[in-house]
Amino acid sequence: MLTRATVVAAPTVLHVTRETKHRRLLFFPRALSHELAAPVDADGGGDDEGGSAALIQALDDCRSPRTLRSLHARLLHRPRLLADPAVQIKLMRALASCGDPHGARRMFDSAPNKNAVFFNVMIRSYVNHGLHGHAFRLFADMSLRHHVRPDNYTFPCVLKACAGSDHLAGGLQLHGAVTKLGLDTNIFVGNTLIALYWRCGRLSDALRMFDEMPNKDVVSWNAMIAGYAQNGQYDRAIELCEKMVALRKPKPDAGTMASILPAMSNTNQTDIHLVRKMFDEMGKKDLVSWNAMIAIYANNSMSAEAVELFSRMEMAGFEPDAVTLASVLPACGDLSALSLGKKIHELTERKRMRPNLVLENALMDMYANCGCLEAAREVFDGMKRKDVVSWTTIISAYGMHGHGMKAISLFEQMRKSGLKPDPIAFVSILAACSHSGLLNKGKYYFKCMTECYHFVPRIEHYACMVDLLGRSGHIDEAYDFILKMSMKPNERVWGALLAACRVYSNMEIGLIAADHLFKLVPEQSGYYVLLSNIYARAGRWEDVMLVRNLMKNKGIKKLPGCSNVELWNKVHTFHIGDRLHPQSKEIYEKLDVLMRRLKELGYVAETDTALHDIEEEDKEGHLLVHSEKLAIAFVLVNTTPKTPIRITMNLRMCGDCHHAAKFISSIVEREIIIKDTNRFHHFEHGVCTCGDYW
């Protein structure tokens, strides 16, 4: 064990050794012992045998340069111990794992009799630090200059260097050498060759290697699964995973979880269940397997499951790292779980995880999606380094909060900073223009994207443009735009057009859009509701009934609207006319008082929007108890003045609630931030950032 004295003593000893010109003596103090001032006991050690064992153990466990310096200093007092090649190798390994491969090399050079283990450890140190050239040179020297034969430990390492530097020719040569030495049946060599072939795009070689391996272990399977997953052959990856689970041998492990991960974005429930089962049955879970499972949930819009697993992980005693947190943060944003998001932010500060680009981008996104635009901006401004993802995140944050011009100014700042926007950055700026009704700016960026940056528009860009044109009332132009598209329009494209047709009561084109949508996504209730709204506005009640019956016959139910509020670390959910909340009485009383005051100020219910609900004959009374209003009243009952009101909805905000929220924000002098499925509405002093345009 380390004592305070050893830690304090270390720099002095190091200072002495650094000053000596006989650098090689540094590592072999047997010759140096007479020069050292420190007392050395009769056997050349300093402690008893137990002390030596502890010292060696500490060397194995050492991960920080500071601890290593002190251990190294202690070893200099123990010449006999340090003369042991096993200790020298441990010290080399420790130096490399503390980030000093060149220190390990000095140690390596000063060793008089080097066997293969010395070379293997040194080559591995280089490879682990990405110093592939150094690794190749040492490998060549090993046999040519030092006449030490590479063994089954050497080849996996050098092959890894080939894979890491896309050096297929070298890999093929090594494969030949390995076969001559009869090492091609070695499982470690075989597994590394599989990874090398995948890395170099040689699918058939990887497959042959795998098929011909006499003994396959879990790493061989994982390497194949990872290969398929990373090369976009998701079905093959999952198939192989299923096969392994069915065979029960080898048993999937933590590595299997990580290997399958790339194949698990936007996948189906069956596959997610398969992987979850694998995860639950896994003997030994490590941090990577927890991270992979959380990421799988997060990447499949299963935010609640991701957050739940995160808390189970902490209960199981695992400390989350930056990778864990960067996976959970988007889930927090999705659920508007601001208190958890803030806790994670504090954790990153406490554990000094910043600067970390990916983590900071995720933090910024979490704040933006929880409605805290200022907090997101603070993270952005505090970042030492920013990449395209950082800029895209803040641009989209301003965009969805209704600050289109700020989004544009940031987009221009990004370009000036020398960063090239990518296609996703263009989606974010087009969406920002659309949310703020900046038609000409949006058209300019679409042109800029195709003509200056030569990006071929993706379906997402088309959907943004249709939204932009339609929302600003140019329905015919939007429809023409769709007809001229170079690809088949999808649900989002037609959905944007239909929504615009509802706003501008365009029956003719609305019917065309609805027709396409019913073919594309026949089960999606939202589009039936939109169509019935269009009919209702036109007073075509028979057609409204027709749509209602159509839904009934198909068994399609309208998604009930609900509003969520986070208070006291708990999410409170409200539905229309809800009386389930324990504070229901106070909530309705508050609402009553509020609405009376609203009417005094000239509020008139927008019964027009009541037509959104096709299940009920919506009258003013029904509008009064919409979930948004209940949620606002709930926060007013339970919080002190000035506290912002943050609400998240599962549908688009209704027009009457929007109208009422403007009045309420000025009566109660509070900021009201409502996140609907489309954007954020910030109400303050009777005005909304969406400018009533949404």
Next chain:
DNA sequence: TTAGGGTTAG
């Protein structure tokens, strides 16, 4: 000794 984990748009 070998394989494997994170962030952005709609």
